[in-house]
Amino acid sequence: MPELVITVARFGFLVLLWIFVFTVVGVIRRDLFAGARSGRLVAAPRAVGASTGQATAKPAKVKRGRAAHQMVVTAGQLAGTRITLGEAQITIGRAEDSTLVITDDYASARHARLVPRDGQWFVEDLGSTNGTYLDRAKVTGPTPVPLGVPIRIGRTSLELRP
Amino acid sequence: MTIAATPAPSPATAGERPGVRMARSRRNAELSLLLLAMALVAAYGAMVEAKVLDTITPGFWVPAAALTAVFLGVHLVIRFLAPFADPALLPAVALLNGLGVGFLRRLDLAKAAPEERADLAIFAGTGGRQLAWTLMSVILAAGLLTLMRDHRSISRYAYTLGLAGIVLVMLPAVLPASISEINGAKLWVRIGSFSIQPGEFAKLALLVFFAYYLVRKREVLSLASHRFLGIDFPRGRDLGPVLVVWAISLLVLVFEKDLGTSLLYFGMFVATVYIATERVSWLLIGLILFFGGAYLAYVLGETVGGPFANFYLRAQIWLDPFAEPYDDGYQLVQGLLALGSGGLFGAGPGGGQPLLLPEVQNDFIFAGIGEEIGLFGLSALLVIYLLIVERGLRAALAVRDSFGKLLAGGLAFTLALQVFVIVGGISKLIPLTGQTTPFLSAGGSSLMANWLLVAVLLRVSDAGRRPVGGSGGTVTRPSGPPEQLHGAPTEVIKP
Numbered sequence: 001m002p003e004l005v006i007t008v009a010r011f012g013f014l015v016l017l018w019i020f021v022f023t024v025v026g027v028i029r030r031d032l033f034a035g036a037r038s039g040r041l042v043a044a045p046r047a048v049g050a051s052t053g054q055a056t057a058k059p060a061k062v063k064r065g066r067a068a069h070q071m072v073v074t075a076g077q078l079a080g081t082r083i084t085l086g087e088a089q090i091t092i093g094r095a096e097d098s099t100l101v102i103t104d105d106y107a108s109a110r111h112a113r114l115v116p117r118d119g120q121w122f123v124e125d126l127g128s129t130n131g132t133y134l135d136r137a138k139v140t141g142p143t144p145v146p147l148g149v150p151i152r153i154g155r156t157s158l159e160l161r162p
Numbered sequence: 163m164t165i166a167a168t169p170a171p172s173p174a175t176a177g178e179r180p181g182v183r184m185a186r187s188r189r190n191a192e193l194s195l196l197l198l199a200m201a202l203v204a205a206y207g208a209m210v211e212a213k214v215l216d217t218i219t220p221g222f223w224v225p226a227a228a229l230t231a232v233f234l235g236v237h238l239v240i241r242f243l244a245p246f247a248d249p250a251l252l253p254a255v256a257l258l259n260g261l262g263v264g265f266l267r268r269l270d271l272a273k274a275a276p277e278e279r280a281d282l283a284i285f286a287g288t289g290g291r292q293l294a295w296t297l298m299s300v301i302l303a304a305g306l307l308t309l310m311r312d313h314r315s316i317s318r319y320a321y322t323l324g325l326a327g328i329v330l331v332m333l334p335a336v337l338p339a340s341i342s343e344i345n346g347a348k349l350w351v352r353i354g355s356f357s358i359q360p361g362e363f364a365k366l367a368l369l370v371f372f373a374y375y376l377v378r379k380r381e382v383l384s385l386a387s388h389r390f391l392g393i394d395f396p397r398g399r400d401l402g403p404v405l406v407v408w409a410i411s412l413l414v415l416v417f418e419k420d421l422g423t424s425l426l427y428f429g430m431f432v433a434t435v436y437i438a439t440e441r442v443s444w445l446l447i448g449l450i451l452f453f454g455g456a457y458l459a460y461v462l463g464e465t466v467g468g469p470f471a472n473f474y475l476r477a478q479i480w481l482d483p484f485a486e487p488y489d490d491g492y493q494l495v496q497g498l499l500a501l502g503s504g505g506l507f508g509a510g511p512g513g514g515q516p517l518l519l520p521e522v523q524n525d526f527i528f529a530g531i532g533e534e535i536g537l538f539g540l541s542a543l544l545v546i547y548l549l550i551v552e553r554g555l556r557a558a559l560a561v562r563d564s565f566g567k568l569l570a571g572g573l574a575f576t577l578a579l580q581v582f583v584i585v586g587g588i589s590k591l592i593p594l595t596g597q598t599t600p601f602l603s604a605g606g607s608s609l610m611a612n613w614l615l616v617a618v619l620l621r622v623s624d625a626g627r628r629p630v631g632g633s634g635g636t637v638t639r640p641s642g643p644p645e646q647l648h649g650a651p652t653e654v655i656k657p
Contacts (some may be wrong), residue, residue: 008512009209014535016205017542020198020257024250024549027191031249096564103381 021152067119068160070148076156090114092153106130106154121145121160130154188249189241194251196237200230203260206511210268213512215279224284225267225293228261232300239304244624248553251623254546255601255616256627259296262602265531267294272517287606290329302610303617313621317374317565324371330364337416349596350416361423362611365576372431373568378437407431408451421473422583422595428452429579434572480593493520497529497588509537523604525596529588551578554619560626570622573615
């Protein structure tokens with residue numbers, strides 16, 4: 001084997017090794033950006049597919065500035081937590097699979113849920129033990145939630161924000 | 163108000179919509195990366211032969227082809243049974259494994275007499291045995307992927323696995339040294355010429371148990387606390403389990419004379435507790451306990467000796483390897499010299515003198531490879547490890563259930579810690595301990611355990627990346643988990 005071939009192969013191998021590394025990074029990068037982009041815009045990155053159909057039709061009806069885009073926890077253990085609202089419903093409770101898992105002694109496993117309907121969010125109690133309150137009134141059926149009005153679940157308090 | 167009674171798109175309707183951006187399985191990317199990795203392995207084999215034999219034998223591609231065949235098999239298993247698994251994991255692991263086999267074969271070539279070199283059988287020598295182990299491990303990993311359709315199903319065996327893990331950890335310690343001791347570390351069970359390292363499997367079993375235990379206890383561990391100096395510290399009585407694991411790892415340190423394994427178990431537990439509770443205090447407590455314990459062992463080794471003497475000796479070598487360069491410090495000094503003579507770009511595959519390194523097929527494989535591919539190549543290997551770990555942590559972030567999160571996070575961390583312990587050891591960052599380099603060094607137990615680990619990570623990442631409510635209508639899941647009730651995962655942005 002001529003020395004030149006071996007030297008070229010030696011450096012070629014190292015370059016190829018790094019090409020492999022960067023190809024892997026490239027594959028991962030596309031993956032990361034796909035997740036991050038949809039993750040920031042909507043609450044449900046993995047449910048995006050479910051909502052792409054309506055997404056084209058819906059934004060026209062939602063008036064900018066008045067629609068709720070965020071849910072903020074204002075009191076309780078999770079105070080300061082924000083959830084970006086999307087097209088999917090938000091479930092609240094102590095159960096692991098809730099969208100907002102609250103560790104509140106007075107909350108039920110599946111306590112309440114927030115459901116969007118034409119840009120308006122509705123709160124619905126799911127038969128909780130201690131009840132859900134919209135401001136001072138107990139929620140009995142699906143009730144529309146205005147912006148900035150606290151939803152109280154146990155010691156936790158939530159608000160919708162634009 | 164009846165309108166709101168019909169909820170947002172149900173999982174059933176979501177499942178009927180294929181071709182969603184997030185739902186891409188990326189299997190073709192995996193396939194091309196895998197083929198690139200195997201091309202690298204074949205090129206490595208050819209270069210070794212060119213340098214060592216001065217000619218390339220017509221059969222240079224056979225080991226690479228055998229590996230390619232079995233990895234393609236796993237790829238097919240993933241394609242059908244875990245279609246949304248992470249595309250980067252398998253190729254990265256396959257490359258490390260393939261280069262490991264290639265390097266071990268290179269050692270065999272160097273050891274063999276010059277006239278026998280050209281016709282070294284495929285399964286002969288250390289490299290051949292490693293190749294056979296790889297084939298077996300990969301088939302086992304594929305089997306695990308096939309059997310375990312949902313990572314949550316292993317949580318059912320958590321207590322059994324926990325018990326099995328402790329037994330496996332303790333087994334070499336209680337067995338007589340003639341069965342269990344190799345090179346001063348009692349980590350082995352030897353039956354005839356066949357030896358296994360039960361600790362490698364114990365790692366996985368214990369981690370399943372830790373994850374299961376912490377899912378159940380994490381609220382107590384993270385909520386009940388008092389605040390001190392701005393950090394939440396847990397209550398005294400909740401320290402129980404962490405102290406038990408600490409005691410076990412110290413016993414391992416003393417009776418199995420192995421700092422690396424002890425550090426691995428303890429670090430694994432502390433990391434899973436931290437992932438479960440998000441409390442920095444656990445990291446602090448863990449670090450203080452470990453360093454306190456290690457220092458105590460060092461002091462005891464100096465004054466009392468006995469079971470602590472081995473650790474004291476290792477610490478002494480680490481502090482000054484050149485004090486006795488031909489005696490106690492020989493291993494470490496040779497490793498450092500090999501890395502040094504490799505320099506930036508190395509001597510080229512086949513161009514180094516790896517046989518000067520004691521234990522080059524196990525502990526010092528990183529130094530041996532480093533001599534030939536240099537810092538440039540070694541850092542590529544380290545980045546590949548980093549990417550594997552990153553994908554593991556990513557799987558932990560993506561998966562929705564707490565058990566899966568803890569399991570994947572813990573496994574990824576364990577892999578990282580093991581690489582740190584051994585690479586830190588040979589580069590004299592920490593005292594050298596006899597850990598295997600995952601996927602590279604010779605040894606069936608380590609290879610098999612690490613491939614099982616990869617299988618679990620693949621399974622968890624499949625669960626995490628799988629679109630909610632079926633998989634785009636193309637893949638059916640006979641024994642899958644109950645479908646998620648809600649489409650929206652939690653998104654928490656800390657203020």
